Amino acid sequence: MTEMNPQTTARLTPDDEERASHVVDDFRATVGRPALHLVRAPGRVNLLGEHTDYNGLPVLPMAIDRSVLTAVAPRADRTIRLFNSAPQFAPRAYELGDTIEPYADGDWGNYSKAAAQGLVRHCGAQLRRGADLLINGNIPSSAGLSSSSALVVANALALLAANDIEVPYDTLAELLPLAERYVGTLSGGMDQATSLLARAGHALRIDFFPLRVRTLPLPPGYSVVVCHSLVQAEKSGAAKQAYNLRVIECRLACRVLENALGASLPRSLHTLGDLVALFPHRPLLDFLPHLAAQVPERSLSLTEIATLIGTSPERLREECGAVGDAFALLRRTRHVLTEAERVERAEAALNAGDAVAFGQLMDASHGSCRDDYEISCPEIEELVGIAKEAGAVGARLTGAGFGGCTVNLVAEADVPGFLTRIDRYFYRSRLAHSERVSNYRFIFKPQAGAAVFPL
Ligand code: GLA
Numbered sequence: 001m002t003e004m005n006p007q008t009t010a011r012l013t014p015d016d017e018e019r020a021s022h023v024v025d026d027f028r029a030t031v032g033r034p035a036l037h038l039v040r041a042p043g044r045v046n047l048l049g050e051h052t053d054y055n056g057l058p059v060l061p062m063a064i065d066r067s068v069l070t071a072v073a074p075r076a077d078r079t080i081r082l083f084n085s086a087p088q089f090a091p092r093a094y095e096l097g098d099t100i101e102p103y104a105d106g107d108w109g110n111y112s113k114a115a116a117q118g119l120v121r122h123c124g125a126q127l128r129r130g131a132d133l134l135i136n137g138n139i140p141s142s143a144g145l146s147s148s149s150a151l152v153v154a155n156a157l158a159l160l161a162a163n164d165i166e167v168p169y170d171t172l173a174e175l176l177p178l179a180e181r182y183v184g185t186l187s188g189g190m191d192q193a194t195s196l197l198a199r200a201g202h203a204l205r206i207d208f209f210p211l212r213v214r215t216l217p218l219p220p221g222y223s224v225v226v227c228h229s230l231v232q233a234e235k236s237g238a239a240k241q242a243y244n245l246r247v248i249e250c251r252l253a254c255r256v257l258e259n260a261l262g263a264s265l266p267r268s269l270h271t272l273g274d275l276v277a278l279f280p281h282r283p284l285l286d287f288l289p290h291l292a293a294q295v296p297e298r299s300l301s302l303t304e305i306a307t308l309i310g311t312s313p314e315r316l317r318e319e320c321g322a323v324g325d326a327f328a329l330l331r332r333t334r335h336v337l338t339e340a341e342r343v344e345r346a347e348a349a350l351n352a353g354d355a356v357a358f359g360q361l362m363d364a365s366h367g368s369c370r371d372d373y374e375i376s377c378p379e380i381e382e383l384v385g386i387a388k389e390a391g392a393v394g395a396r397l398t399g400a401g402f403g404g405c406t407v408n409l410v411a412e413a414d415v416p417g418f419l420t421r422i423d424r425y426f427y428r429s430r431l432a433h434s435e436r437v438s439n440y441r442f443i444f445k446p447q448a449g450a451a452v453f454p455l
Contacts, residue, residue, distance in 0.1 A: 013447070016040060019069055019136055023085065024455060027071035027134040030083050034455065035071035035134070037161040041153035041450040042067040043139035043146045044194035045226055045407050046398045047203055048361060049343040050369050053188025055250050056209045056273025057340040060216070060347070061190055062224070062446035063198030066139040068147070068154040071455075074162035075130040082112050085136040096120060096130055102182065106237070110183050111148055115155035118179020123165055131162035140439075142232040142239075144399020149191030152180050153450050161452050169196045169449070174211050185240050186247040198449040205347050209273065216347060218446065219355035225410050227387070227422055228440040229379040230430055231403030239402040245323045246373065249332040252305055252320070253291065256329060259309045260290045272336050284337045291333055299326035328374070335372035339365060355393055359409050362394025375401025383426055390414075390421035415443065 012020055020038055027035040042063040049059035075081075078096040092109035094100060100117045103109045112133070119127050135154065139147035156176055160167055167175075173196045177189035193206050193213065202215040218224070233239045254269040266278055275287055294308060302325055306313040342361045349357035366384055370376040380397045383406045387395035392408040399405065410418045419441065427437050 012040060012453070013065060015065065016067060016069065019138065020453075023069045023071045023134055023136045026085055026136075027073070027083075027132075030134060031073065031081075031132045033073060036073045036455055037071070037158065038453045038455055039070040039072065039154050039157045039161065039450065040067050040453070041070075041150040041157065041195050042198065042447050043150045044191055044198070045145060045224065045405070045444055046190065047224070047407060047409075048346045048358075048365055048396075049190075049339060050365060050396075050398070050401070051188075051246055051373055051375070052273075052336060052339050052343065053190040053206070053208055054186065054247055054271070055188075055336050055340075056271035057276070057336065058205055058207045058343045059188075059190045060203055060205055060343050060350075061194045061198075062203040062218070062444070063194055063449055064139075064145065064226075064442075064444040065447055066137075066145065066442075066444075067447075068135060068137040068139065068150040070136075070154040070158045071134045072131050072158035072162050075132060077130050078128065079130040080112065080116060080159070081130075081132045082109055083132070083134045084108070085134070089135075096127065105184070106234075108151075111151040111180075112155040114180050114182035115152045115176065116159060117182055118175055119156055119159055119167075121179075122167065122171075122175055123160075123163075126165055127159065127163050129163050131159055133158050140228060140405075142234045142404065143228055144233055144397070144401070144404030145226070146191040146195065146399070148183070149176075149180060149187075150195050152176055153192055153195045157450060157452050170211060170213075172196055184244075186244050194449070196449050198447060200446060200448040202446055203350065205343070209271070214347075216350045217353065219350065219353055219358060219409070221412050222355050222393070223410050223412050223415050224444050224446075225392075225408045225415065225418065226398070226442045226444055227383050227406045227408065227426070229377070229383055229403055229405065230440065231377055231379050233400060233403035239400060241323070242375070242402055243400050244321075245327075246332060246375070248320045248323050249327045249329060250336060252316075252327055253329040253333040255309050256294050256305065257287060257291055257333075260294050261287075272333065273340070276340075284340055288330075288334060288337060291330055295329050297330055299328045301325050302327070305329070331372040331374075335368045338368055338372075342368075355409060355411075359392070359394030362396045362407070362409060363388075366396030369397055369401060373401070377401075377403055379403070380406060383422070386422055386425045387418070390418045392418065 173193040
C-alpha cells in the first residue's frame with residue numbers, strides 16, 4: 001500500500017500490515033462492499049512536559065507502535081456508520097449535520113462525533129458524504145497513551161478521505177484538540193499533534209499557540225519502556241474532573257499573576273505560557289515569587305481568590321464551572337513553570353545525546369507531577385520505585401496521570417533485567433496466570449505520524 005499524504009513517509013509496520021489486512025477483510029464482510037482507504041493514527045507516549053500543553057508551554061512526546069486502524073468507504077447519504085472489531089464497542093450510526101448531538105457520556109461513538117463536528121465547522125458544505133468505518137485499535141485504553149485522540153484523528157482522516165477533502169496535517173493538529181473538547185475534557189493539543197505530525201525514529205518538541213514541531217534524537221543505546229500501572233485513568237470519568245480542575249487552577253493562577261504584575265503586563269494572560277512571549281528576556285521561574293507573594297502553599301477557596309483579584313465569587317464561578325472549591329494555585333504553577341524549564345533543558349540533553357541528564361529531568365518531572373501537580377497514585381509510585389531500583393536512568397508517570405502508565409529510559413543492555421524485576425515485583429502478584437505481561441509493558445520505538453493509504 002502507498003500512502004496519500006505527502007507530509008509523512010509513513011509505512012505500515014509489519015504488525016500493522018497484518019492487522020490492516022484483517023481490518024480490510026472485516027470491512028468487506030461487515031459492510032458488504034470494499035473499503036477505499038485505510039487510515040492509521042498512532043498513540044503517543046509523552047517523555048517530558050506534562051500538563052504544559054494547555055498552558056501554551058512545550059511538550060516532548062513521541063508516537064508509538066500502537067495505533068488505530070480504520071477502513072473507510074463513502075456513502076451516498078449523510079449517515080456515518082461505525083463498526084469496531086472489539087465486541088465491547090457496539091456499532092453506532094449518526095447523521096452529519098451542523099449540530100451533532102453527543103451520545104451519553106463515555107460512549108465510544110462520541111470520539112467520532114467530535115471529529116465530525118469539528119470538520120463540519122471547518123469544511124462546511126464540502127463535507128457532505130457520509131461513510132462506513134471499520135475501526136481496530138490496539139492502544140491500551142485509559143492508559144495515558146492517547147487511544148482517544150488517535151481515534152479522533154483516525155475518524156477525521158477517514159471522513160476527509162471519504163469526502164475527497166485535503167486538510168493539511170498541521171491545520172488538523174490545531175483544529176482537532178478543540179474538536180475533542182466535544183467529549184468534555186479541556187485537553188491541550190499534544191496528543192493530536194503527535195499522532196498527526198510525528199516522525200519515525202524521533203521524539204518531538206511541540207510548542208503551541210501557534211503550533212510548532214521540532215524533531216529530536218533519542219539517546220542512542222537506550223530504550224523507551226512503558227509500564228501500565230493497571231489503574232484505568234478513564235478520560236470520561238473521575239480523571240476528567242481532576243484534569244479539568246488542573247486546567248481551571250492554571251487559568252486562575254493567570255488571573256492572580258495579572259493582578260500581581262499590574263501595569264508591567266502589556267496585556268492579559270490567557271495562559272501561563274503567554275509570559276514567555278510577553279517577557280522574552282526573563283526566565284519563567286522569575287514569576288513564581290510574584291505569585292508566592294500573593295498566595296500561600298495551601299489551596300484557596302473561590303471566595304479567597306475573588307477577594308484577592310477584586311472580583312465577585314459568582315463571576316469567577318461562572319468562568320470556572322462546577323469544579324469544587326479548593327484551588328492549589330502556587331503548587332500547580334510551580335509544576336507548570338519548572339516543567340517548561342525542564343523541557344528546555346531536556347531538548348539540549350537530547351541534542352547532546354546525554355541520556356543521564358535526560359533521565360534526571362524525567363525523575364525531577366515525576367517528583368513535580370506527584371508533589372505539586374498531584375496526579376500520581378500509589379501504583380504509579382510503586383512502579384517508579386521498582387524502575388529506579390531496576391536501573392532506569394529516568395522513570396516517571398506519563399500522560400494526564402491519575403493512573404495509566406509510567407515511561408522509563410533504560411540502557412538497552414539493562415532492558416532484560418529491568419523487565420524481569422518489573423514483572424517479578426509489580427505484575428506477578430497482580431496478573432492472573434492466563435494474562436500475558438506483554439499486554440501491559442512495552443518497548444516502544446518512535447513511529448511516524450498518521451497516514452491515509454488508498455486501497
Ligand atoms: C492528556 C491531554 C493532553 C495533555 C496531557 C498531560 O493526555 O489530552 O493534552 O494535557 O494529558 O500532559
